Amino acid sequence: MASSAPLGTQPLWDIPTRVFHWSIVACLPLAWWSAEEERYDLHQWVGYTVLVLVVTRVVWGFIGSRHSRFTDFLVGPGAVISYLRGNRARSAGHNPLGGWSVVVLLSLLLLQAVSGLFNTDDVLFSGPLYYWADSGFRDTMGVVHDVAFNGLLALVGLHIFAVLYHQFKLKEKLLQAMVYGSAQGRRGEERPVGWWWAVLVLALLALGLWWGLGQAPKPSFVF
Numbered sequence: 102m103a104s105s106a107p108l109g110t111q112p113l114w115d116i117p118t119r120v121f122h123w124s125i126v127a128c129l130p131l132a133w134w135s136a137e138e139e140r141y142d143l144h145q146w147v148g149y150t151v152l153v154l155v156v157t158r159v160v161w162g163f164i165g166s167r168h169s170r171f172t173d174f175l176v177g178p179g180a181v182i183s184y185l186r187g188n189r190a191r192s193a194g195h196n197p198l199g200g201w202s203v204v205v206l207l208s209l210l211l212l213q214a215v216s217g218l219f220n221t222d223d224v225l226f227s228g229p230l231y232y233w234a235d236s237g238f239r240d241t242m243g244v245v246h247d248v249a250f251n252g253l254l255a256l257v258g259l260h261i262f263a264v265l266y267h268q269f270k271l272k273e274k275l276l277q278a279m280v281y282g283s284a285q286g287r288r289g290e291e292r293p294v295g296w297w298w299a300v301l302v303l304a305l306l307a308l309g310l311w312w313g314l315g316q317a318p319k320p321s322f323v324f
Protein backbone atom coordinates (compact mmCIF):
# COMPACT_ATOMS: atom_id res chain seq x y z
CA MET A 102 0.00 0.00 0.00
CA ALA A 103 1.01 3.69 -0.20
CA SER A 104 3.97 5.00 1.75
CA SER A 105 5.10 8.54 2.52
CA ALA A 106 7.55 10.27 0.17
CA PRO A 107 9.01 13.77 -0.02
CA LEU A 108 6.32 16.38 -0.76
CA GLY A 109 5.33 16.75 -4.41
CA THR A 110 7.67 14.28 -6.11
CA GLN A 111 5.21 11.53 -7.00
CA PRO A 112 2.61 11.21 -9.79
CA LEU A 113 -0.59 13.12 -9.05
CA TRP A 114 -2.81 10.72 -11.00
CA ASP A 115 -1.89 7.04 -10.93
CA ILE A 116 -2.19 4.79 -13.99
CA PRO A 117 -5.64 3.31 -13.12
CA THR A 118 -7.17 6.80 -12.68
CA ARG A 119 -5.79 7.95 -16.03
CA VAL A 120 -6.79 4.77 -17.87
CA PHE A 121 -10.27 5.06 -16.33
CA HIS A 122 -10.62 8.67 -17.44
CA TRP A 123 -9.54 8.32 -21.05
CA SER A 124 -11.47 5.05 -21.47
CA ILE A 125 -14.65 6.80 -20.35
CA VAL A 126 -13.90 9.63 -22.79
CA ALA A 127 -13.70 7.03 -25.58
CA CYS A 128 -16.78 5.09 -24.43
CA LEU A 129 -19.32 7.92 -24.20
CA PRO A 130 -19.27 8.99 -27.87
CA LEU A 131 -19.24 5.31 -28.87
CA ALA A 132 -22.29 4.62 -26.67
CA TRP A 133 -24.13 7.57 -28.18
CA TRP A 134 -23.17 6.66 -31.77
CA SER A 135 -24.07 2.98 -31.38
CA ALA A 136 -27.50 3.90 -29.95
CA GLU A 137 -28.14 6.40 -32.76
CA GLU A 138 -27.21 3.73 -35.34
CA GLU A 139 -29.29 1.16 -33.45
CA ARG A 140 -26.21 -1.06 -33.10
CA TYR A 141 -27.37 -2.44 -29.76
CA ASP A 142 -25.01 -5.44 -30.00
CA LEU A 143 -22.14 -2.96 -29.72
CA HIS A 144 -24.05 -0.54 -27.44
CA GLN A 145 -24.54 -3.12 -24.70
CA TRP A 146 -20.82 -3.99 -24.60
CA VAL A 147 -19.83 -0.34 -24.38
CA GLY A 148 -22.38 0.00 -21.56
CA TYR A 149 -20.98 -3.00 -19.64
CA THR A 150 -17.48 -1.56 -20.06
CA VAL A 151 -18.60 1.78 -18.59
CA LEU A 152 -20.35 -0.03 -15.72
CA VAL A 153 -17.25 -2.04 -14.78
CA LEU A 154 -14.95 0.97 -15.19
CA VAL A 155 -17.09 3.22 -13.00
CA VAL A 156 -17.51 0.67 -10.20
CA THR A 157 -13.75 0.00 -10.33
CA ARG A 158 -13.14 3.76 -10.00
CA VAL A 159 -15.49 3.88 -6.97
CA VAL A 160 -13.59 1.02 -5.29
CA TRP A 161 -10.32 2.78 -6.22
CA GLY A 162 -11.72 5.85 -4.45
CA PHE A 163 -11.30 3.82 -1.22
CA ILE A 164 -8.21 1.71 -1.86
CA GLY A 165 -6.37 3.68 -4.58
CA SER A 166 -3.51 6.16 -4.47
CA ARG A 167 -3.67 9.22 -2.24
CA HIS A 168 -5.13 11.78 -4.68
CA SER A 169 -7.58 9.32 -6.24
CA ARG A 170 -9.20 8.62 -2.86
CA PHE A 171 -12.49 10.29 -1.99
CA THR A 172 -11.07 11.40 1.36
CA ASP A 173 -8.48 13.46 -0.54
CA PHE A 174 -10.94 15.55 -2.52
CA LEU A 175 -14.35 15.49 -0.83
CA VAL A 176 -14.64 18.38 1.59
CA GLY A 177 -17.52 20.02 3.48
CA PRO A 178 -19.64 22.96 2.26
CA GLY A 179 -17.50 25.44 4.23
CA ALA A 180 -14.37 24.49 2.27
CA VAL A 181 -16.25 24.66 -1.04
CA ILE A 182 -17.54 28.17 -0.22
CA SER A 183 -14.08 29.25 0.92
CA TYR A 184 -12.63 27.97 -2.38
CA LEU A 185 -15.32 29.83 -4.36
CA ARG A 186 -14.35 33.00 -2.48
CA GLY A 187 -10.87 32.67 -3.90
CA ASN A 188 -8.95 30.76 -1.23
CA ARG A 189 -6.46 28.14 -2.41
CA ALA A 190 -7.40 24.45 -2.56
CA ARG A 191 -5.93 22.33 0.25
CA SER A 192 -5.00 19.35 -1.96
CA ALA A 193 -2.81 19.08 -5.08
CA GLY A 194 -5.56 16.92 -6.66
CA HIS A 195 -9.15 17.88 -7.46
CA ASN A 196 -10.19 21.26 -6.08
CA PRO A 197 -13.18 21.35 -3.63
CA LEU A 198 -15.73 22.05 -6.37
CA GLY A 199 -14.13 19.64 -8.85
CA GLY A 200 -14.15 16.90 -6.19
CA TRP A 201 -17.93 17.03 -5.90
CA SER A 202 -18.34 17.19 -9.67
CA VAL A 203 -16.42 13.88 -9.83
CA VAL A 204 -19.06 12.31 -7.56
CA VAL A 205 -21.92 13.68 -9.69
CA LEU A 206 -20.24 12.51 -12.92
CA LEU A 207 -19.62 9.01 -11.54
CA SER A 208 -23.21 8.79 -10.22
CA LEU A 209 -24.69 9.83 -13.57
CA LEU A 210 -22.49 7.36 -15.45
CA LEU A 211 -23.58 4.60 -13.08
CA LEU A 212 -27.26 5.54 -13.42
CA GLN A 213 -26.91 5.60 -17.20
CA ALA A 214 -25.31 2.17 -17.39
CA VAL A 215 -27.61 0.50 -14.82
CA SER A 216 -30.81 1.93 -16.37
CA GLY A 217 -29.64 0.52 -19.73
CA LEU A 218 -29.78 -3.01 -18.29
CA PHE A 219 -33.58 -2.63 -17.98
CA ASN A 220 -34.09 -0.80 -21.28
CA THR A 221 -35.52 -1.92 -24.61
CA ASP A 222 -35.66 -0.50 -28.13
CA ASP A 223 -39.18 -1.98 -28.39
CA VAL A 224 -38.11 -3.93 -31.51
CA LEU A 225 -35.27 -6.43 -31.33
CA PHE A 226 -33.07 -5.61 -28.36
CA SER A 227 -33.73 -5.69 -24.63
CA GLY A 228 -31.23 -5.19 -21.83
CA PRO A 229 -30.36 -8.32 -19.81
CA LEU A 230 -32.50 -7.33 -16.79
CA TYR A 231 -35.55 -6.29 -18.81
CA TYR A 232 -37.47 -9.50 -18.06
CA TRP A 233 -36.60 -9.29 -14.39
CA ALA A 234 -38.51 -6.04 -13.80
CA ASP A 235 -42.21 -5.18 -13.87
CA SER A 236 -43.49 -2.85 -16.57
CA GLY A 237 -43.63 0.22 -14.28
CA PHE A 238 -39.95 -0.13 -13.36
CA ARG A 239 -38.94 -0.74 -16.99
CA ASP A 240 -40.74 2.44 -18.05
CA THR A 241 -39.03 4.42 -15.30
CA MET A 242 -35.62 3.06 -16.31
CA GLY A 243 -36.36 3.97 -19.96
CA VAL A 244 -36.99 7.57 -18.90
CA VAL A 245 -33.92 7.53 -16.60
CA HIS A 246 -31.73 6.32 -19.50
CA ASP A 247 -32.87 9.32 -21.57
CA VAL A 248 -32.71 11.96 -18.83
CA ALA A 249 -29.37 10.79 -17.38
CA PHE A 250 -27.76 11.09 -20.80
CA ASN A 251 -28.91 14.70 -21.14
CA GLY A 252 -27.61 15.36 -17.63
CA LEU A 253 -24.29 13.77 -18.62
CA LEU A 254 -24.03 15.89 -21.75
CA ALA A 255 -24.61 19.08 -19.73
CA LEU A 256 -22.15 18.13 -17.00
CA VAL A 257 -19.47 16.93 -19.40
CA GLY A 258 -19.80 20.25 -21.27
CA LEU A 259 -19.32 22.11 -17.98
CA HIS A 260 -16.42 19.80 -17.02
CA ILE A 261 -14.57 20.43 -20.29
CA PHE A 262 -15.18 24.18 -19.98
CA ALA A 263 -13.80 24.17 -16.39
CA VAL A 264 -10.74 22.13 -17.41
CA LEU A 265 -9.98 24.47 -20.33
CA TYR A 266 -10.48 27.55 -18.09
CA HIS A 267 -7.96 26.26 -15.54
CA GLN A 268 -5.60 25.14 -18.29
CA PHE A 269 -5.49 28.24 -20.46
CA LYS A 270 -6.76 31.12 -18.29
CA LEU A 271 -5.27 30.12 -14.94
CA LYS A 272 -2.27 28.43 -16.60
CA GLU A 273 -2.52 25.21 -14.54
CA LYS A 274 -1.23 22.05 -16.21
CA LEU A 275 -4.32 19.89 -15.73
CA LEU A 276 -4.24 18.18 -19.09
CA GLN A 277 -0.55 17.24 -18.91
CA ALA A 278 -1.16 15.73 -15.46
CA MET A 279 -4.17 13.69 -16.65
CA VAL A 280 -2.09 12.39 -19.60
CA TYR A 281 1.38 11.86 -18.07
CA GLY A 282 0.48 11.47 -14.38
CA SER A 283 2.17 14.66 -13.23
CA ALA A 284 3.25 18.05 -14.51
CA GLN A 285 4.89 21.21 -13.28
CA GLY A 286 2.97 22.35 -10.18
CA ARG A 287 0.82 19.21 -10.22
CA ARG A 288 2.58 16.43 -8.38
CA GLY A 289 1.46 13.95 -5.77
CA GLU A 290 2.54 13.55 -2.18
CA GLU A 291 2.61 9.75 -1.83
CA ARG A 292 3.93 6.84 -3.82
CA PRO A 293 1.07 5.36 -5.91
CA VAL A 294 -0.66 2.11 -4.97
CA GLY A 295 0.27 -0.71 -7.42
CA TRP A 296 -1.87 -0.59 -10.57
CA TRP A 297 -2.33 -4.38 -10.50
CA TRP A 298 -4.76 -3.97 -7.58
CA ALA A 299 -7.02 -2.04 -9.92
CA VAL A 300 -6.68 -4.75 -12.58
CA LEU A 301 -7.67 -7.34 -9.98
CA VAL A 302 -10.72 -5.31 -8.89
CA LEU A 303 -11.71 -4.76 -12.53
CA ALA A 304 -11.37 -8.46 -13.37
CA LEU A 305 -13.42 -9.53 -10.33
CA LEU A 306 -16.15 -7.01 -11.12
CA ALA A 307 -16.26 -8.05 -14.78
CA LEU A 308 -16.57 -11.70 -13.75
CA GLY A 309 -19.26 -10.83 -11.19
CA LEU A 310 -21.25 -8.87 -13.78
CA TRP A 311 -20.94 -11.66 -16.36
CA TRP A 312 -22.07 -14.25 -13.83
CA GLY A 313 -24.85 -12.04 -12.38
CA LEU A 314 -26.34 -11.11 -15.77
CA GLY A 315 -26.21 -14.79 -16.76
CA GLN A 316 -28.65 -15.51 -13.91
CA ALA A 317 -31.23 -13.02 -15.22
CA PRO A 318 -34.57 -14.40 -16.46
CA LYS A 319 -34.80 -14.91 -20.25
CA PRO A 320 -37.88 -14.09 -22.37
CA SER A 321 -40.45 -16.88 -22.41
CA PHE A 322 -40.83 -16.58 -26.22
CA VAL A 323 -38.48 -16.28 -29.22
CA PHE A 324 -39.04 -14.60 -32.58
Ligand code: HEM
Binds near residue numbers: 129206261278
Ligand atom coordinates in the same frame (compact mmCIF):
# COMPACT_ATOMS: atom_id res chain seq x y z
C1 HEM B 1 -16.63 11.98 -21.99
C2 HEM B 1 -16.59 12.95 -21.19
C3 HEM B 1 -15.82 13.04 -19.88
C4 HEM B 1 -16.12 12.51 -18.68
C5 HEM B 1 -17.32 11.62 -18.34
C6 HEM B 1 -15.09 12.93 -17.77
C7 HEM B 1 -15.05 12.59 -16.43
C8 HEM B 1 -14.04 12.93 -15.56
C9 HEM B 1 -13.91 12.45 -14.22
C10 HEM B 1 -14.88 11.47 -13.54
C11 HEM B 1 -12.79 12.99 -13.71
C12 HEM B 1 -12.21 12.70 -12.33
C13 HEM B 1 -11.07 11.73 -12.51
C14 HEM B 1 -10.91 10.84 -11.31
O1 HEM B 1 -10.60 11.31 -10.22
O2 HEM B 1 -11.12 9.63 -11.50
C15 HEM B 1 -12.20 13.84 -14.70
C16 HEM B 1 -11.04 14.57 -14.54
C17 HEM B 1 -10.43 15.27 -15.56
N1 HEM B 1 -10.86 15.37 -16.87
FE1 HEM B 1 -12.50 14.56 -17.63
N2 HEM B 1 -14.17 13.69 -18.44
C18 HEM B 1 -14.59 13.78 -19.74
C19 HEM B 1 -13.95 14.44 -20.77
C20 HEM B 1 -12.79 15.13 -20.64
C21 HEM B 1 -12.10 15.79 -21.73
C22 HEM B 1 -12.57 15.81 -23.20
C23 HEM B 1 -10.99 16.37 -21.20
C24 HEM B 1 -9.96 17.19 -21.91
C25 HEM B 1 -10.28 18.38 -22.40
C26 HEM B 1 -10.97 16.06 -19.78
C27 HEM B 1 -9.98 16.44 -18.92
C28 HEM B 1 -9.94 16.12 -17.57
C29 HEM B 1 -8.87 16.54 -16.68
C30 HEM B 1 -7.66 17.39 -17.04
C31 HEM B 1 -9.20 16.03 -15.41
C32 HEM B 1 -8.40 16.23 -14.11
C33 HEM B 1 -8.99 17.44 -13.42
C34 HEM B 1 -8.18 17.85 -12.22
O3 HEM B 1 -6.96 18.00 -12.34
O4 HEM B 1 -8.78 18.02 -11.14
N3 HEM B 1 -12.08 15.31 -19.47
N4 HEM B 1 -12.97 13.77 -15.83
Ligand code: HEM
Binds near residue numbers: 129137146210229247
Ligand atom coordinates in the same frame (compact mmCIF):
# COMPACT_ATOMS: atom_id res chain seq x y z
C1 HEM C 1 -23.02 4.54 -19.75
C2 HEM C 1 -23.38 3.72 -20.70
C3 HEM C 1 -24.48 4.04 -21.67
C4 HEM C 1 -24.71 5.19 -22.38
C5 HEM C 1 -23.88 6.47 -22.37
C6 HEM C 1 -25.91 4.99 -23.15
C7 HEM C 1 -26.48 5.94 -24.01
C8 HEM C 1 -27.63 5.76 -24.71
C9 HEM C 1 -28.23 6.74 -25.59
C10 HEM C 1 -27.67 8.13 -25.86
C11 HEM C 1 -29.35 6.21 -26.09
C12 HEM C 1 -30.35 6.85 -27.07
C13 HEM C 1 -31.49 7.38 -26.28
C14 HEM C 1 -32.67 7.64 -27.13
O1 HEM C 1 -32.53 7.75 -28.36
O2 HEM C 1 -33.76 7.70 -26.56
C15 HEM C 1 -29.49 4.87 -25.58
C16 HEM C 1 -30.50 3.99 -25.86
C17 HEM C 1 -30.56 2.68 -25.43
N1 HEM C 1 -29.67 2.06 -24.62
FE1 HEM C 1 -28.04 2.88 -23.75
N2 HEM C 1 -26.39 3.72 -22.91
C18 HEM C 1 -25.54 3.11 -22.02
C19 HEM C 1 -25.64 1.84 -21.50
C20 HEM C 1 -26.58 0.89 -21.92
C21 HEM C 1 -26.61 -0.50 -21.51
C22 HEM C 1 -25.63 -1.17 -20.52
C23 HEM C 1 -27.67 -1.07 -22.13
C24 HEM C 1 -28.15 -2.49 -22.07
C25 HEM C 1 -27.36 -3.53 -22.04
C26 HEM C 1 -28.32 -0.03 -22.93
C27 HEM C 1 -29.45 -0.23 -23.69
C28 HEM C 1 -30.08 0.75 -24.43
C29 HEM C 1 -31.31 0.53 -25.18
C30 HEM C 1 -32.10 -0.77 -25.28
C31 HEM C 1 -31.61 1.75 -25.81
C32 HEM C 1 -32.82 2.05 -26.74
C33 HEM C 1 -33.85 2.85 -25.99
C34 HEM C 1 -34.96 3.31 -26.86
O3 HEM C 1 -35.06 2.92 -28.02
O4 HEM C 1 -35.76 4.13 -26.33
N3 HEM C 1 -27.63 1.14 -22.78
N4 HEM C 1 -28.43 4.63 -24.74
